[in-house]
Amino acid sequence: MAKSPARPAAPRSGPVTIADVAVAAGVSKQTVSNVMNYPEKVRPQTRDRVLSAVADLGFQPNRAARALRSSSAGMIACRIEPVSSHSLAHLHDRFLHALAEAGQAVGRHLMLFAVDDVENEVVTCVRLVRSGAVEGVVLYNVVPDDPRPSMLLDAGVPFVCFGRFSDSAGATGWVDVDNAAGIAVVVEHLAAGGHQRIGFLGFPEGHRVGDDRARGWVTAMDRHGLLAGSHRLDVRGEDTWISGARMARGLLDRADAPTALVAASDTLAAGAMQAVRDLGRTPGEDVALVGYDDTPSAEVLDLSSVRQPIPEIGRRIVEALCPPDGTVLSVATLLAPELIVRGSSRHRA
Amino acid sequence: MAKSPARPAAPRSGPVTIADVAVAAGVSKQTVSNVMNYPEKVRPQTRDRVLSAVADLGFQPNRAARALRSSSAGMIACRIEPVSSHSLAHLHDRFLHALAEAGQAVGRHLMLFAVDDVENEVVTCVRLVRSGAVEGVVLYNVVPDDPRPSMLLDAGVPFVCFGRFSDSAGATGWVDVDNAAGIAVVVEHLAAGGHQRIGFLGFPEGHRVGDDRARGWVTAMDRHGLLAGSHRLDVRGEDTWISGARMARGLLDRADAPTALVAASDTLAAGAMQAVRDLGRTPGEDVALVGYDDTPSAEVLDLSSVRQPIPEIGRRIVEALCPPDGTVLSVATLLAPELIVRGSSRHRA
DNA sequence: CAGCCGGATTTTAACGTTCAACTCGGTCAG
DNA sequence: CTGACCGAGTTGAACGTTAAAATCCGGCTG
Numbered sequence: 166m167a168k169s170p171a172r173p174a175a176p177r178s179g180p181v182t183i184a185d186v187a188v189a190a191g192v193s194k195q196t197v198s199n200v201m202n203y204p205e206k207v208r209p210q211t212r213d214r215v216l217s218a219v220a221d222l223g224f225q226p227n228r229a230a231r232a233l234r235s236s237s238a239g240m241i242a243c244r245i246e247p248v249s250s251h252s253l254a255h256l257h258d259r260f261l262h263a264l265a266e267a268g269q270a271v272g273r274h275l276m277l278f279a280v281d282d283v284e285n286e287v288v289t290c291v292r293l294v295r296s297g298a299v300e301g302v303v304l305y306n307v308v309p310d311d312p313r314p315s316m317l318l319d320a321g322v323p324f325v326c327f328g329r330f331s332d333s334a335g336a337t338g339w340v341d342v343d344n345a346a347g348i349a350v351v352v353e354h355l356a357a358g359g360h361q362r363i364g365f366l367g368f369p370e371g372h373r374v375g376d377d378r379a380r381g382w383v384t385a386m387d388r389h390g391l392l393a394g395s396h397r398l399d400v401r402g403e404d405t406w407i408s409g410a411r412m413a414r415g416l417l418d419r420a421d422a423p424t425a426l427v428a429a430s431d432t433l434a435a436g437a438m439q440a441v442r443d444l445g446r447t448p449g450e451d452v453a454l455v456g457y458d459d460t461p462s463a464e465v466l467d468l469s470s471v472r473q474p475i476p477e478i479g480r481r482i483v484e485a486l487c488p489p490d491g492t493v494l495s496v497a498t499l500l501a502p503e504l505i506v507r508g509s510s511r512h513r514a
Numbered sequence: 515m516a517k518s519p520a521r522p523a524a525p526r527s528g529p530v531t532i533a534d535v536a537v538a539a540g541v542s543k544q545t546v547s548n549v550m551n552y553p554e555k556v557r558p559q560t561r562d563r564v565l566s567a568v569a570d571l572g573f574q575p576n577r578a579a580r581a582l583r584s585s586s587a588g589m590i591a592c593r594i595e596p597v598s599s600h601s602l603a604h605l606h607d608r609f610l611h612a613l614a615e616a617g618q619a620v621g622r623h624l625m626l627f628a629v630d631d632v633e634n635e636v637v638t639c640v641r642l643v644r645s646g647a648v649e650g651v652v653l654y655n656v657v658p659d660d661p662r663p664s665m666l667l668d669a670g671v672p673f674v675c676f677g678r679f680s681d682s683a684g685a686t687g688w689v690d691v692d693n694a695a696g697i698a699v700v701v702e703h704l705a706a707g708g709h710q711r712i713g714f715l716g717f718p719e720g721h722r723v724g725d726d727r728a729r730g731w732v733t734a735m736d737r738h739g740l741l742a743g744s745h746r747l748d749v750r751g752e753d754t755w756i757s758g759a760r761m762a763r764g765l766l767d768r769a770d771a772p773t774a775l776v777a778a779s780d781t782l783a784a785g786a787m788q789a790v791r792d793l794g795r796t797p798g799e800d801v802a803l804v805g806y807d808d809t810p811s812a813e814v815l816d817l818s819s820v821r822q823p824i825p826e827i828g829r830r831i832v833e834a835l836c837p838p839d840g841t842v843l844s845v846a847t848l849l850a851p852e853l854i855v856r857g858s859s860r861h862r863a
Numbered sequence: 864c865a866g867c868c869g870g871a872t873t874t875t876a877a878c879g880t881t882c883a884a885c886t887c888g889g890t891c892a893g
Numbered sequence: 894c895t896g897a898c899c900g901a902g903t904t905g906a907a908c909g910t911t912a913a914a915a916t917c918c919g920g921c922t923g
Contacts, residue, residue, distance in 0.1 A: 180585075180646065182879055193903050198881060208901065225644035229587065230879035232578035233908050236529075240625075248608050249810065258607035259597050265628040274647070276589075277624045279614040295574035297529065297909095298623070405814050406784070435755070439788065461598065465754050531909055542873050547911055557871065579909035582878050646879095 181224045190218040201226060232297065241268055241486055242276040242293050243303040244286050255460060256473070257305065260327065263479030264303060270480075273300070273487055287316045294322045301486045303327065307339065308373050325486045327478065328373075329499075338485045340478050340498040344374055347471040347502035348381030348427060349388075351455045354469075354504055355425045356389045359514035360453060363391065364398035364416045364423035366409055366433045375401070378429045378457065398423045409436025410443075417444060417452070424452060424514050431456035431463045431470055438466060438509070453510040469510040471502045530573045539567040550575060581646065590617055590835055591625040591642050592652040593635050604809060605822070606654065609676065612828030613652060619829075622649070622836055636662055640669045650835045652676065656688065657722050674835045676827065677722075678848075689830045689847040693723055696820040696851035697730030697776060698737075700804045703818075703853055704774045705738045708863035709802060712740065713747035713765045713772035715758055715782045724750070727778045727806065747772045758785025759792075766793060766801070773801060773863050780805035780812045780819055787815060787858070802859040816857040823849050 187194045192215060199206045200215040207215070218224075232238045243264060246257055265275040276299055280286045290302045300323065304313050307328030314337045317324045326339035348365075355363050365382040368375030382399055386392045398416055402408040409432060416423055417440060428434035434456030441448045448454050449467070456463050459472035481498050536543045541564060548555045549564040556564070567573075581587045592613060595606055614624040625648055629635045639651045649672065653662050656677030663686045666673045675688035697714075704712050714731040717724030731748055735741045747765055751757040758781060765772055766789060777783035783805030790797045797803050798816070805812050808821035830847050 180644065180879095183881095184879080194879090195881075195904080196902065199902090202881080206901085211901080223644065225641055227582070227879050228645045228647040229578045229581035229585075230908090231881080233576070233582050233878090233910085234880045234882080236578075236908070238578060245607070245611050245614050247611055248604070255597070255604060258594070258604075258610075261607070261610075261626065262594050262596055262628055265594050265626045269628060275626045277610065277614045277626055279611055279618060292574055295529065295572065296577045298577040406811070407815075462755070465756075529909095532911095533909080543909090544874080544911075545872060548872090551911080555871085560871080576909050579878090580911080582880085582908090583910045583912085585878070 180227070181222045182227065183224070185222055186215065186218045186224045189222060190215045236297065238297055238299055239272055240274050240276050240299045241301055241303060241483070242278060242290065242299040243305060244289075245277045245279055246305065247279075256458065256475070259475045260305065260478070263475045264482065265479075266476065267479035267483040268487075271483060271487055271489075273483065283313060287313055287320075290317060290322050290324070291320045294320075301325070303482055303486065323486065325482045327482060329497075335497075336495050338495045338497070340481045340485070340500065342473050342478065342500050342502050344377035344502075345381030345384065347457065347473075347504075348378045348429075349385035350502070350504045351427045351469075351471060352382065352385035352389065352391075354506065355427070355453055355455070355510065356391065358425075358453065358510070358512070360423075360425040361391060361514070362398060362421060362423040363425045363427060364413075365400070366412045366416075366426060366428040366437060367399060367401040368404050368429050369401055375429060382427060404430050404432055406432055406436040406439075409433030410440040411436070413437035413440035414443070417441070425510070426452060426454050428454070428456050431458055431460045431466075431468060434468055434470070434509075435462060435466060438468065449509040450512050453512065453514070455504075455510050459505055463505075463507070467508040469507045470505050472505050473502050474500050529576070530571045531576065532573070534571055535564065535567045535573045538571060539564045585646065587646055587648055588621055589623050589625050589648045590650050590652060590832070591627060591639065591648040592654060593638075594626045594628055595654065596628070605807065605824070608824045609654065609827070612824045613831065614828075615825065616828035616832040617836075620832060620836055620838075622832065632662060636665045636669075639666060639671050639673070643669075643671045650674070652831055652835065672835065674831045676831060678846075684846075685844055687834045687844045687846070689827055689834070689849065691822050691827065691849050691851050693726035693851075694730030694733065696806065696822075696853075697727045697778075698734035699851070699853045700776045700818075700820060701731060701734035701738065701740075703855065704776070704802055704804070704859065705740065707774075707802065707859070707861075709772075709774040710740060710863070711747060711770060711772040712774045712776060713762075714749070715761045715765075715775060715777040715786060716748060716750040717753050717778050718750055724778060731776060753779050753781055755781055755785040755788075758782030759789040760785070762786035762789035763792070766790070774859070775801060775803050777803070777805050780807055780809045780815075780817060783817055783819070783858075784811060784815055787817065798858040799861050802861065802863070804853075804859050808854055812854075812856070818856045818859040819854050820851045821854050822851050 183194050183197045186197045196207060197215055200212050204212060268275050278289050280289055293299045302322060302324045304324055304326045307326035307330050309329060309331040311330060314326060314330050318336060329341045330337050330339050352363060367379045400412045402412050413426060426437050428437055434454050438448045438454055441452045446452060454468060456468050456470040459470040463470040477500055485496055532543050532546045535546045545556060546564055549561050553561060617624050627638050629638055642648045651671060651673045653673055653675045656675035656679050658678060658680040660679060663675060663679050667685060678690045679686050679688050701712060716728045749761045751761050762775060775786050777786055783803050786803055787797045790801045795801060803817060805817050805819040808819040812819040826849055834845055
């Protein structure tokens with residue numbers, strides 16, 4: 166027919182179903198279904214006829230019907246948190262993006278829900294799974310004593326955590342990034358660059374991520390024998406620009422001032438960068454600086470930074486939650502972050 | 515610990531269906547359905563019997579079956595963009611959060627998809643709607659000459675835009691925030707505080723949002739007769755902290771230095787704040803400062819800022835996309851942002 | 864007392880898809 | 894010649910829900 170070959174003709178009325186295609190191609194509904202799902206089962210000649218009918222009519226299999234029949238929704242859910250001033254906030258949307266992308270790669274879509282508290286999060290997850298809306302859920306920012314995993318385990322909800330979970334039974338799957346290793350890599354890098362006095366700007370004590378990063382500094386410094394008595398060059402404070410500048414200033418004013426600074430966030434590192442400038446010295450030349458999380462500002466500031474493998478995290482989570490065959494895997498995956506070296510730490514001591 | 519009495523007993527096998535509830539309550543399936551959807555249609559006594567069976571079994575209506583029968587998925591979709599260094603990036607996740615929340619309020623869930631380019635975004639939207647996976651889609655960050663609206667209009671996909679669209683036919687619904695008005699409110703505020711020389715730090719020319727904000731400064735200044743010849747105190751540059759500091763320094767070093775600065779972003783304002791300090795002056799006392807977008811850092815810095823009514827935007831979009839009765843509304847909604855006054859601009863000139 | 868009303872509930876059918884079982888020609892081994 | 898078997902396709906049933914029509918039943922009217 167003379168109809169435009171590119172744009173499929175709009176169907177006469179309502180949505181196009183498999184039955185419409187069957188009629189148009191002169192085959193039964195089941196054959197159309199087979200063409201869509203098991204193309205090798207139908208003779209090439211027939212297949213082509215069906216496929217062109219599909220293209221002509223712009224047929225798209227109905228998701229609800231498919232989900233009903235196969236009792237699998239092809240969806241996973243994750244809570245979207247309200248934006249907070251926490252430095253990790255901007256990680257959240259990168260994470261969701263990665264999750265959406267990784268999900269699509271295996272035919273799963275991502276559904277978001279907003280809830281106020283943990284209680285509601287669990288209730289919502291249970292509801293979503295019970296109603297067959299999603300196959301499983303992803304828990305963001307799980308901490309060792311998090312109450313959510315065991316609640317979901319009890320309710321029989323398939324889930325995977327982003328964040329380590331102190332799991333006695335090993336029944337919970339999680340993916341996490343090794344924060345301590347991330348800082349350790351930085352220390353290696355700086356030590357290899359000839360630095361001996363390497364300072365650390367950290368978050369206030371008492372939070373998992375911050376504590377892990379602080380621990381990474383201690384162990385890595387110790388491993389290199391750089392932790393001698395008077396050289397405890399680590400300080401901790403609020404994760405703000407100002408606080409970073411203040412902490413850096415404090416260290417740089419000391420007699421045994423560090424020649425390099427490792428920060429637990431790019432925000433702190435940016436503050437430190439200003440502190441260096443305030444002293445009339447040049448970041449990257451007089452004092453090496455490294456941040457964490459590789460935020461957009463790190464690139465702008467030419468600041469070395471530790472990059473979390475977010476896309477990989479997304480892939481691993483989806484992989485664990487939606488294995489090609491079988492049930493949810495209870496695998497524990499610890500990924501290593503990567504150091505992005507930029508001008509702020511390229512210079513040797 | 516003993517089993518919590520609040521938790522419903524897990525069903526013996528597989529998911530609980532309406533039929534299981536019917537048997538347990540000694541009624542027909544349809545009666546159960548009525549209890550769920552039109553409670554007033556069934557006798558209170560029967561209703562209670564059904565409801566307790568529902569609670570006992572932990573029944574949750576199957577979404578796919580419901581969607582199939584009612585041909586309505588109860589979902590809307592929106593693209594999640596990759597994180598960019600653009601200052602509006604952090605607005606994106608606030609927006610998604612608002613959308614998710616507003617959707618839930620009217621029984622719609624939010625589905626996310628990740629795509630590389632506009633072409634794929636449109637294709638994905640069409641697919642999602644054709645397959646009945648979602649009722650409609652939301653377009654984020656729509657610009658006047660955006661190609662997406664007309665493509666979706668052609669494909670018959672219901673959608674609503676966040677961002678104005680130059681729409682000849684008036685067939686497209688959109689919601690937007692009046693950027694010019696936002697800056698104007700700031701100028702009012704500062705003028706009311708006795709300021710005469712009010713500077714503006716803007717984004718590079720050529721982008722809708724930045725240009726709108728710049729325009730807001732010009733018109734508001736003009737309205738107050740503060741735009742006299744030599745007082746063109748507006749400059750524009752990259753949306754970075756450094757750039758903000760540099761631009762502010764440039765203005766403050768002039769003979770006719772402004773006594774107040776309006777910035778097109780909190781990032782620029784934060785840079786300006788530092789520039790003020792570098793000159794040995796006090797932000798909020800010697801020089802008033804106002805930012806834009808009310809990011810978490812604005813609160814930390816005690817920086818006045820213009821807050822976009824994101825939750826309201828979400829509500830309006832959902833309202834237009836999922837009207838209680840009828841089809842998608844083609845309403846154009848322009849919302850006014852709100853000025854949050856903090857220490858950085860409370861002092862009078 | 865037949866007829867009818869109206870509320871409460873049940874039965875029937877349908878939404879679009881896919882699995883399982885079946886039909887139809889034809890081939891090939893025993 | 895018979896029957897087992899194969900590929901290609903069809904038919905029937907089922908997934909869980911809900912709108913519409915049908916049924917049931919006690920009470921009320923004429």
